[in-house]
Amino acid sequence: MDFERLAVTTAQQGFTDRTDPFGLFAEWMKDAEKSEPNDPNAMSLATVDEEGLPNARMVLLKDFDEKGFVFYTNYESQKGQEIQATMKAALLWHWKSLRRQVRVRGIVEKVTDAEADAYFNSRPRDSRIGAWASAQSRPLEGRFALEAAVAMYAARYAIGSVPRPPYWSGFRILPLSIEFWHDRPFRLHDRVVFRRENQSAGWAKAKLYP
Helix, strand or coil, rough: CCCHHHHHCHHHHHHHHHHCHHHHHHHHHHHHHHHCCCCCCEEEEEEEEECCCCCEEECCCECCCCCEEEEEEECCCHHHHHHHHHHHEEEEEECCCEEEEEEEEEEEEEEHHHHHHHHHCCCCHHEEEEEEEECCCCCCCCCHHHHHHHHHHHHHHCCCCCCCCCCCEEEEEEEEEEEEECCCCHHHCCEEECCCCCCCCCEEEEEEEC
């Protein structure tokens, strides 16, 4: 048994007493940025298809505040179509270096055109070209077809700025529940969940058995 892990710090013990889920998430994300070797903002996004069969994939969190969590994608992709069909989604962060997880479930809204334009224009030029070239989630005849599409759009937008494709934008997950999980010895983990009925309601907090 790893008895060293019994020496849990006061800060780790105290997270279950917090009342602000967004403030706690911000602190955990800041910790992850210091300890995770790659992409601390990587999160699993779960959706369901028209038959209710779940799909999950990794995406990158690009912004968050007390309203919700934002990521960007091709709206014509599988995840884009599945989200638009239900306007519901779930997220999961797992920071292995910290032995922490955060789970979010909620409804979804589209970001504004201004938000999408601002983020798209912050991306490297080659990534903006790639957004035009990739018919995301659809069958690809071969790598050459993708490279040919990249070359075509690179030539089309060789001069001036690269505009945002009309089908490329962002989603904001508006959480109805946020669960924080921290590893503890002997699998007696700490779990705290914040829930609310809608976006204007206050949070109710509960501690959960591991």
